[in-house]
Amino acid sequence: MPETPHPSGQTAQIGPPATPGPDRIATCECGALTLRVTVQPVHIHGCTCTKCQRSSGSVMSLSAWFPESGVTIDGPYTSWFFTKTPDPALVSCFCPTCGGGRFFRTGDYLRGTIGIPVGSFADPDFPPPDHIHWWPDRPRWLSAPHGPDLLEGN
Numbered sequence: 062m063p064e065t066p067h068p069s070g071q072t073a074q075i076g077p078p079a080t081p082g083p084d085r086i087a088t089c090e091c092g093a094l095t096l097r098v099t100v101q102p103v104h105i106h107g108c109t110c111t112k113c114q115r116s117s118g119s120v121m122s123l124s125a126w127f128p129e130s131g132v133t134i135d136g137p138y139t140s141w142f143f144t145k146t147p148d149p150a151l152v153s154c155f156c157p158t159c160g161g162g163r164f165f166r167t168g169d170y171l172r173g174t175i176g177i178p179v180g181s182f183a184d185p186d187f188p189p190p191d192h193i194h195w196w197p198d199r200p201r202w203l204s205a206p207h208g209p210d211l212l213e214g215n
């Protein structure tokens with residue numbers, strides 16, 4: 062994995078233990094950026110908050126979070142984060158050519174994991190989210206799915 066320090070200056074974070082999982086590949090739309098994952102996600106969630114609607118360009122974000130040690134990043138990417146805080150909770154990384162293949166490096170949020178939007182795996186058998194955050198902010202036409210808990214906030 063390329064050495065990409067977190068903006069706080071950290072290069073190695075203490076993350077959750079990794080459990081071996083199936084070999085999964087997430088790619089951007091043009092294929093220049095790939096993320097190979099060989100561990101089970103520690104967390105899968107959706108979020109219908111208005112911030113996630115804007116960042117995903119869709120009705121909700123849906124992301125799986127993996128221990129950093131189980132993710133191999135191959136290809137170029139650029140990154141972006143809110144600069145208001147010296148230790149941002151999330152750094153958003155993505156392919157500089159097509160803008161896809163987004164992944165998240167973490168600060169205080171799920172420290173030591175990498176978050177990958179589930180759609181980048183293009184896998185109909187990918188496990189469902191445990192819960193969906195900020196359900197009251199969803200588009201009004203979106204009805205409740207079976208399975209995940211629907212939370213009013215974080």
Ligand SMILES: [Zn+2]
Pocket residue numbers: 089090091092093094156157158159160161162
């Ligand atoms: Zn691309």
Ligand SMILES: [Zn+2]
Pocket residue numbers: 108109110111112113114122194195
């Ligand atoms: Zn959100």
